[in-house]
Amino acid sequence: MTVNTAKYTATQDLVDLYNGNLAMWEKDSPEWMNAARKEAVEHFQKLGIPSSRNENYKYTDLRKWFQADYNVYPTYVERDMEMRELFKCNVPEMDTALVLTANGWYSHKNKAIALPEGVIMGSLAEIAQSNPEVISEYYNQLADNTNDPLAALNTMLAKDGIVFYVPNNVVVEQPIQIINMLQSHEDAFATQRNLFIIGRNAEAKIIFCDHTMSGHRFLANNLTEIFVGENATFDFYNLQNQHNESGNLTSTYVKQAASSTFNSNVATLHGGLVRNNLIVRLAGEGAEANLSGMSLADGKQHIDNFLSINHEVGRCNSNQLYKNVLDDRSSGAFTGKIHVQRDAQQTNAFQRNANVLASEKAKMNTKPQLVIDANDVKCSHGATVGRIDEDALFYLKSRGINDKEARLMLMLAFTHEVIQNIRVESLRDRLDDLVEKRFRGEISKCHNCAYRCG
Amino acid sequence: MSEQDKILNEVTQNEYKYGFTTDIETDTLPKGLNEDIVRKISELKGEPEFMLEFRLDAYRKWKEMEMPEWAYLKIPPIDYQDIIYYAAPKQQAKYESMDEVDPELLETFNKLGIPLEEQKHLAGVAVDAVMDSVSVKTTFKDTLAEKGIIFCSFSEAVQEHPDLIQKYLGSVVPTNDNYFAALNSAVFSDGSFVYIPKGVRCPMELSTYFRINAANTGQFERTLIVADDDSYVSYLEGCTAPMRDENQLHAAIVEIVTMDRAEVKYSTVQNWYPGDKNGVGGIYNFVTKRGICKGESSKISWTQVETGSAITWKYPSCILMGNNSSSEFYSVAVTNNHQQADTGTKMIHIGKNTKSLIISKGISAGKSENAYRGLVKVVPKAENARNFSQCDSLLLGDTCGAHTFPYIEVGNKSSVVEHEATTSKIGEDQIFYCNQRGISTEDAIGMIVNGYAREVLNQLPMEFAVEAQKLLQISLEGSVG
Numbered sequence: 001m002t003v004n005t006a007k008y009t010a011t012q013d014l015v016d017l018y019n020g021n022l023a024m025w026e027k028d029s030p031e032w033m034n035a036a037r038k039e040a041v042e043h044f045q046k047l048g049i050p051s052s053r054n055e056n057y058k059y060t061d062l063r064k065w066f067q068a069d070y071n072v073y074p075t076y077v078e079r080d081m082e083m084r085e086l087f088k089c090n091v092p093e094m095d096t097a098l099v100l101t102a103n104g105w106y107s108h109k110n111k112a113i114a115l116p117e118g119v120i121m122g123s124l125a126e127i128a129q130s131n132p133e134v135i136s137e138y139y140n141q142l143a144d145n146t147n148d149p150l151a152a153l154n155t156m157l158a159k160d161g162i163v164f165y166v167p168n169n170v171v172v173e174q175p176i177q178i179i180n181m182l183q184s185h186e187d188a189f190a191t192q193r194n195l196f197i198i199g200r201n202a203e204a205k206i207i208f209c210d211h212t213m214s215g216h217r218f219l220a221n222n223l224t225e226i227f228v229g230e231n232a233t234f235d236f237y238n239l240q241n242q243h244n245e246s247g248n249l250t251s252t253y254v255k256q257a258a259s260s261t262f263n264s265n266v267a268t269l270h271g272g273l274v275r276n277n278l279i280v281r282l283a284g285e286g287a288e289a290n291l292s293g294m295s296l297a298d299g300k301q302h303i304d305n306f307l308s309i310n311h312e313v314g315r316c317n318s319n320q321l322y323k324n325v326l327d328d329r330s331s332g333a334f335t336g337k338i339h340v341q342r343d344a345q346q347t348n349a350f351q352r353n354a355n356v357l358a359s360e361k362a363k364m365n366t367k368p369q370l371v372i373d374a375n376d377v378k379c380s381h382g383a384t385v386g387r388i389d390e391d392a393l394f395y396l397k398s399r400g401i402n403d404k405e406a407r408l409m410l411m412l413a414f415t416h417e418v419i420q421n422i423r424v425e426s427l428r429d430r431l432d433d434l435v436e437k438r439f440r441g442e443i444s445k446c447h448n449c450a451y452r453c454g
Numbered sequence: 455m456s457e458q459d460k461i462l463n464e465v466t467q468n469e470y471k472y473g474f475t476t477d478i479e480t481d482t483l484p485k486g487l488n489e490d491i492v493r494k495i496s497e498l499k500g501e502p503e504f505m506l507e508f509r510l511d512a513y514r515k516w517k518e519m520e521m522p523e524w525a526y527l528k529i530p531p532i533d534y535q536d537i538i539y540y541a542a543p544k545q546q547a548k549y550e551s552m553d554e555v556d557p558e559l560l561e562t563f564n565k566l567g568i569p570l571e572e573q574k575h576l577a578g579v580a581v582d583a584v585m586d587s588v589s590v591k592t593t594f595k596d597t598l599a600e601k602g603i604i605f606c607s608f609s610e611a612v613q614e615h616p617d618l619i620q621k622y623l624g625s626v627v628p629t630n631d632n633y634f635a636a637l638n639s640a641v642f643s644d645g646s647f648v649y650i651p652k653g654v655r656c657p658m659e660l661s662t663y664f665r666i667n668a669a670n671t672g673q674f675e676r677t678l679i680v681a682d683d684d685s686y687v688s689y690l691e692g693c694t695a696p697m698r699d700e701n702q703l704h705a706a707i708v709e710i711v712t713m714d715r716a717e718v719k720y721s722t723v724q725n726w727y728p729g730d731k732n733g734v735g736g737i738y739n740f741v742t743k744r745g746i747c748k749g750e751s752s753k754i755s756w757t758q759v760e761t762g763s764a765i766t767w768k769y770p771s772c773i774l775m776g777n778n779s780s781s782e783f784y785s786v787a788v789t790n791n792h793q794q795a796d797t798g799t800k801m802i803h804i805g806k807n808t809k810s811l812i813i814s815k816g817i818s819a820g821k822s823e824n825a826y827r828g829l830v831k832v833v834p835k836a837e838n839a840r841n842f843s844q845c846d847s848l849l850l851g852d853t854c855g856a857h858t859f860p861y862i863e864v865g866n867k868s869s870v871v872e873h874e875a876t877t878s879k880i881g882e883d884q885i886f887y888c889n890q891r892g893i894s895t896e897d898a899i900g901m902i903v904n905g906y907a908r909e910v911l912n913q914l915p916m917e918f919a920v921e922a923q924k925l926l927q928i929s930l931e932g933s934v935g
Contacts (some may be wrong), residue, residue, distance in 0.1 A: 029614075036731075353908060357864065368875070370527075370875060372855060372857060377878070378878060380875060383862055386870040387870065
């Protein structure tokens with residue numbers, strides 16, 4: 001077992017870390033993965049760790065998050081994790097198949113889960129060796145390594161992650177819960193690369209739970225590529241609950257074929273720095289994307305959701321609904337770019353971003369954008385930043401509900417609008433419950449979540 | 455329309471290439487920009503020392519800066535050393551009488567309802583020495599002087615009111631604000647200066663357009679408006695008639711300062727030559743406009759109708775510094791053929807209980823690109839700030855683009871900021887309804903567009919509004935079908 005404990009501070013250090021240990025990064029990876037690495041390293045070197053000078057990262061300067069001395073793991077390291085803890089993270093009464101990753105690696109402790117015939121769920125590193133034909137033509141086809149430094153960095157360092165393949169006409173009834181855990185006895189930088197391929201007329205649901213299991217500083221840079229086949233439906237939910245010393249960078253690239261549906265929801269309950277990039281390409285007529293998210297932030301948290309929805313062809317629909325509640329000195333950012341390309345006629349694209357500032361020092365920056373190059377479209381966006389509606393508060397108080405409780409009720413109602421989009425009932429209930437606890441201050445530190453969430 | 459374009463093209467492009475009269479040799483400086491040129495400009499204008507320092511400082515900063523690239527515009531490279539930065543603002547008449555002017559151009563003037571004398575001036579016809587406007591000018595100058603209002607050219611102001619200029623010049627748009635502002639600060643030729651004393655309500659709308667001798671202030675224009683306590687002024691810039699101009703690059707600056715309870719209403723109609731149907735030629739209009747509500751309960755209102763220019767880069771902004779101050783921004787931007795516009799506003803809330811309102815209507819046709827770009831910023835101490843923005847876009851063709859880039863930065867809990875934007879096209883049912891009642895498709899579109907822009911047009915001073923309505927229709931001619 002080799003653990004590379006090389007430490008780095010900046011772009012060049014990361015590049016050196018890669019170039020200096022080339023054999024280690026390329027080891028056990030097929031040629032096509034390594035070819036992608038070679039290209040990505042050049043892009044990353046050119047782009048550098050994003051600072052606020054990069055328009056897409058205007059409100060989220062990542063440089064300081066890359067300053068710490070993290071440890072990097074180019075090979076699998078067995079982690080001691082009590083399965084009992086994992087089950088505590090589980091959503092009760094939900095019949096899910098459970099899969100675990102640790103610091104970006106598919107855990108060797110995972111047991112095979114029962115899935116319909118032909119469905120593949122497993123480790124990227126392993127499947128790249130055993131069934132390369134399933135994934136080689138999809139891998140790295142969506143990630144924008146040329147323009148996005150986080151994508152390039154991921155492609156450069158990616159060794160493992162989850163592969164989920166659903167063949168044509170197969171419906172996976174049972175939602176699959178993937179727990180992405182960060183656990184280490186030292187500060188760590190994790191890279192995880194996922195690839196989901198949903199075949200024609202297929203259906204599946206995946207729930208990501210991002211957790212930290214120890215109190216060290218973490219920085220995770222995860223990238224997921226999702227192909228949704230013709231007439232397929234894919235639900236992708238992400239529950240982010242990490243401690244406030246951790247940075248969670250996720251990039252999700254989605255390409256939708258004709259008449260497909262993609263539903264996504266990201267709920268951020270905790271996390272020091274959260275940056276979610278969600279890039280959706282509506283590439284077939286009649287495709288629909290429903291994207292929602294909400295976050296609750298306090299302390300000095302910073303939460304940034306960056307979306308880019310590209311209507312490449314006509315007759316597609318997209319909806320965005322993102323909400324943030326910001327307390328203490330926390331800050332939030334939102335970018336929701338809708339790009340309707342030339343001739344993508346009869347497009348419907350809607351976007352809403354609503355934010356509540358709950359304290360004097362909280363801050364919100366929002367950039368809802370429309371770039372429209374076709375004329376037969378219905379597009380709108382709305383963004384608001386404000387406080388709790390005083391009239392509504394008064395109404396509740398006049399009915400004998402005390403101030404604190406009334407505020408809580410209004411906050412819950414505010415966030416519930418997002419949560420109700422989740423199509424897994426037990427997860428929805430669970431999230432409502434977690435949000436309430438979060439507002440009541442009953443969940444404070446997430447690395448202890450196994451003991452407090454339940 | 456193409457015929458008219460051609461004529462406009464001829465009128466706007468082919469004349470005055472070397473047409474400055476040089477009564478005195480030194481009135482035209484050689485091409486290019488360097489410290490000597492800047493010194494020379496200041497010397498020619500007989501400016502005091504502080505002005506020279508201001509210009510040199512701006513020039514040195516400009517040299518260090520790079521042309522901004524963030525706008526959603528494709529700007530062809532500009533050779534800043536190939537521009538004459540100072541020339542005597544005198545022009546030679548092109549035609550001896552109205553009969554020589556192209557009838558198509560005259561028709562456009564008539565459609566807009568422009569008086570004959572003005573038509574002559576705009577078309578470049580030699581005007582009589584005793585022209586109506588001259589007397590108009592003198593009469594209203596007297597009225598203004600009675601009230602203590604200063605309204606004069608910038609050069610005049612530098613000579614006669616250097617204290618005011620020194621105090622306010624660059625106080626809203628600093629020399630290093632942006633690339634074009636720095637360039638303007640270094641080489642600006644002339645412009646207007648307005649000072650409204652305490653408690654005075656300006657009895658008439660002030661307009662650069664009336665000040666005919668100063669109308670041709672060249673490509674680097676500078677306007678400074680100072681409204682002292684409890685005063686009010688409405689200021690008009692530009693005109694609806696197609697303006698010919700020999701300069702491709704325009705980089706103007708407008709600065710407005712309002713003191714306690716003062717109000718300034720600034721209206722612009724911009725209709726510079728937009729280039730021909732194929733996107734050849736046309737003016738680059740890179741303008742920095744900013745006001746500061748310095749005093750409490752003061753107000754600045756921007757209204758703009760932008761139909762001309764090949765490329766527009768313009769963000770009339772307001773810094774809401776005084777408590778209870780407010781600002782409004784109303785804009786209609788029309789782009790047709792190959793025009794590009796990146797325009798919008800910035801509202802910076804600093805004082806308590808400040809309010810801002812943004813209404814922006816973009817209309818794109820042909821192969822044009824029309825973008826709204828705006829910033830609403832609420833600093834942490836701006837208690838109870840309030841903003842509402844609405845940015846609508848109308849697309850009249852399938853090859854044009856309409857874009858919205860709002861930035862909202864809120865750092866105060868008690869403030870409320872709302873932004874709304876929609877993009878749509880004119881409904882076929884609406885056109886059908888008009889057709890059915892005997893209104894041609896072109897007229898129907900004109901009506902619908904005017905209805906769409908009404909909210910903004912209503913803000914314009916009366917006589918301007920009427921012209922602006924017609925202008926909208928003319929700008930979109932030929933965009934249907």
